[in-house]
Structures are given as C-alpha cells and as structure tokens.
Amino acid sequence: NAGVTQTPKFQVLKTGQSMTLQCAQDMNHEYMSWYRQDPGMGLRLIHYSVGAGITDQGEVPNGYNVSRSTTEDFPLRLLSAAPSQTSVYFCASSPNYSGANVLTFGAGSRLTVL
Amino acid sequence: GQSLEQPSEVTAVEGAIVQINCTYQTSGFYGLSWYQQHDGGAPTFLSYNALDGLEETGRFSSFLSRSDSYGYLLLQELQMKDSASYFCAVGSGYSTLTFGKGTMLLVSP
Numbered sequence: 001n002a003g004v005t006q007t008p009k010f011q012v013l014k015t016g017q018s019m020t021l022q023c024a025q026d027m028n029h030e031y032m033s034w035y036r037q038d039p040g041m042g043l044r045l046i047h048y049s050v051g052a053g054i055t056d057q058g059e060v061p062n063g064y065n066v067s068r069s070t071t072e073d074f075p076l077r078l079l080s081a082a083p084s085q086t087s088v089y090f091c092a093s094s095p096n097y098s099g100a101n102v103l104t105f106g107a108g109s110r111l112t113v114l
Numbered sequence: 115g116q117s118l119e120q121p122s123e124v125t126a127v128e129g130a131i132v133q134i135n136c137t138y139q140t141s142g143f144y145g146l147s148w149y150q151q152h153d154g155g156a157p158t159f160l161s162y163n164a165l166d167g168l169e170e171t172g173r174f175s176s177f178l179s180r181s182d183s184y185g186y187l188l189l190q191e192l193q194m195k196d197s198a199s200y201f202c203a204v205g206s207g208y209s210t211l212t213f214g215k216g217t218m219l220l221v222s223p
Contacts, residue, residue, distance in 0.1 A: 031209065041215060042213045042214055044213070050209055056209070058210060059212070090157070092157075103149075103159060103211065105157050108156055
C-alpha cells in the first residue's frame with residue numbers, strides 16, 4: 001500500500017512553461033485535493049474532487065487546472081507558470097467527502113518558477 | 115470568508131505539557147481537526163472534534179467549544195520528536211478543509 005504518491009518531488013520551471021504534477025492513490029479514496037504551502041501561509045486549497053468526473057475550485061484556483069478521469073489519479077496542471085506559483089504542493093485524499101475529512105497527504109512536490 | 119488564528123510559535127521543555135490554541139471564524143462548520151508536520155515532511159492527521167468536549171489519543175488531546183469558536187491541542191509528556199508545526203483545520207464546507215497558518219513547537223532538553 002503506497003498511499004498517496006506525488007511526482008515529481010522537485011521541479012524547476014521558467015516563467016510561461018506548463019507542466020503537470022501527478023498524484024495517485026491506491027486506497028480507493030473518493031475524495032482528492034491539492035493544496036499549496038507557502039511560508040507563513042499554511043495550506044491553501046487549490047482544487048478538489050469528490051469522485052471521478054467531479055472537480056471543484058478551492059481558495060486559490062487561478063492558474064491551475066485539474067481533471068479526475070479515474071478514482072486513483074488527480075493531476076494538477078499549471079497552464080503558464082509564474083514566479084508566484086513557486087511553492088510546495090501537496091496532494092491529499094480521504095475515504096469520503098465531508099467536513100470530517102481525515103486527509104492522507106502525499107510527500108509533496110517542490111516547484112520553483114524562475 | 116474563513117479565518118483561523120493560532121500562535122505562530124510555542125516553546126517548551128521535554129516532559130512538560132503544552133497547549134496550542136485555535137480560534138476560528140467560518141461560514142460553515144463541520145468539525146475541527148489537527149495535523150502535525152515535521153520540517154520537510156507531509157502533514158499527518160492527529161485528531162478530530164465534531165462535538166464539544168475533549169478527545170484523547172495517547173499523549174495528545176484535543177478540545178472543542180463550538181459556542182466559543184475555539185479549540186486547542188494539548189500535548190503531554192513532551193518529547194524532542196514533538197518539535198514540529200501543528201495546524202488546526204476547520205471543515206468549512208461540505209467538501210473543503212481550511213487550515214490555519216500553523217504553530218511551530220520547539221521542544222528543548
């Protein structure tokens with residue numbers, strides 16, 4: 001049981017480039033989400049999904065796209081990277097989708113945009 | 115909007131007891147959670163309160179007062195490995211979890 005797997009762990013981009021952060025879970029969790037973590041800002045929700053084919057925006061969705069074609073995978077796409085998107089990104093999943101979420105986090109992806 | 119307030123830093127010595135407070139203002143409330151994050155690591159779930167009162171899990175306890183929009187995490191018999199950041203989080207919508215900015219706990223010998 002690998003839990004939540006994120007790739008890549010580190011990435012450096014130039015402004016304007018696009019890329020996809022991958023997230024996969026093998027726990028058959030319905031709920032998946034993406035957070036970004038910046039110093040002194042805590043974790044802020046970008047997008048989330050309550051099941052395959054269903055996604056919604058969180059607190060800071062601008063500049064990011066998501067899709068959920070399978071229960072296991074929830075990729076996060078940066079359309080045109082900006083320095084403001086330099087951050088650590090965490091994918092998290094949960095068996096259900098209520099405020100009682102007990103999230104299992106991936107190890108994180110550290111992104112630097114130059 | 116949603117806002118959670120918690121102290122930015124708390125220091126304590128090994129063996130002591132420390133309390134980390136969290137106050138919140140949210141448009142909806144579906145429970146208060148606590149997560150621990152060691153430097154460079156991923157957040158891990160510690161505790162959850164849906165109703166008022168105290169929940170105990172080993173050396174850690176969490177308390178909630180919904181009427182006061184307040185909760186706390188209590189760590190007993192502190193160990194060096196407890197040095198980490200602690201985040202409170204509120205289920206602010208049916209499918210969303212809003213996190214506080216975190217409290218860095220420094221445990222000294």
